[in-house]
Amino acid sequence: MAFDLAWVRSRLPDSRIDWHPSIESTMLEASRLAAAACHSGTIVGAEEQTAGQGRHGRAWHSESGSGLYVSIVLRHRFAPNTLPLVTLALGLAAREAILQATDLVCDLRWPNDVLIQSRKCAGILTQLESSAIIAGIGINVNHSTFPEELTDIATSLRLATHRIHSREQLLVELAGSVDRFCTLLEKEGGEPILAMFSQASSFVHGRRVSVDQGHSSLEGTTAGLNSSGFLILQRDDGTKNVILAGGVRPCS
Ligand code: BTN
Numbered sequence: 001m002a003f004d005l006a007w008v009r010s011r012l013p014d015s016r017i018d019w020h021p022s023i024e025s026t027m028l029e030a031s032r033l034a035a036a037a038c039h040s041g042t043i044v045g046a047e048e049q050t051a052g053q054g055r056h057g058r059a060w061h062s063e064s065g066s067g068l069y070v071s072i073v074l075r076h077r078f079a080p081n082t083l084p085l086v087t088l089a090l091g092l093a094a095r096e097a098i099l100q101a102t103d104l105v106c107d108l109r110w111p112n113d114v115l116i117q118s119r120k121c122a123g124i125l126t127q128l129e130s131s132a133i134i135a136g137i138g139i140n141v142n143h144s145t146f147p148e149e150l151t152d153i154a155t156s157l158r159l160a161t162h163r164i165h166s167r168e169q170l171l172v173e174l175a176g177s178v179d180r181f182c183t184l185l186e187k188e189g190g191e192p193i194l195a196m197f198s199q200a201s202s203f204v205h206g207r208r209v210s211v212d213q214g215h216s217s218l219e220g221t222t223a224g225l226n227s228s229g230f231l232i233l234q235r236d237d238g239t240k241n242v243i244l245a246g247g248v249r250p251c252s
Helices: 005-011 026-035 083-102 157-161 167-188 191-200
Strands: 017-020 043-046 068-074 107-109 113-116 119-129 132-139 205-212 217-225 231-234 240-243 247-250
Touching (some): 005 017, 005 167, 017 026, 026 068, 026 119, 026 132, 043 167, 083 107, 083 119, 083 157, 083 167, 083 191, 107 191, 132 167, 167 191, 191 217, 205 231
Antiparallel strands (some): 043 068, 068 132, 107 113, 113 119, 119 132, 205 217, 205 247, 217 231, 231 240
């Protein structure tokens, strides 16, 4: 169904929303707008991306008309070195938007994968650009299938509920929840975000995981988040590692 941009604009009258039928990646266009001094809250969205970017240099599957593919320019006055906490806040925001729009309660896998029954329904890419943060959010909304390499690890809101969902309503919820969680972080610091993330995620405490660090992987049991928002991994010899980046996967 064609995206009803006029309805979204009527619900978000203070935000600039640029919508593209097809684009390489909304991240590139949002970075360009950020460099041109666009306002905080500017949203760049697309029906499809021909080179959607995921974390760790991966591609993001961006089937036309099925998902929500947006990048939001944020100019909140965060304390220095807050990017990892912004990443957690954006995961919470995506989770809340999905809950409001669909009633689905999602899990969060550190740092900010959004999961339904262990499969990813949304991913978030956070980049610093021209004194702004670009929040790239991809939500699998109405996909009915995925390419073979993703079938075991991805899902969509439609597959989880057997219903088609409004991408427009989801975007309105998402814009509101991104602003709320980022404003909370700006005004109250990391503590409430750390507490909410720890409560919302089954991966923060006592989970046996393996962390892919590119050249090697670490195995252990998760032992909470530090004050910067990094994951603490307790190894079997009792030592603790602070995980700064890497793909976290449950050990079977
Ligand atoms: C991840 O790997 O989990 C992050 C995926 C982020 C995908 C979104 S879709 C909108 C924005 N544009 C991109 O090219 N990537 C992000």
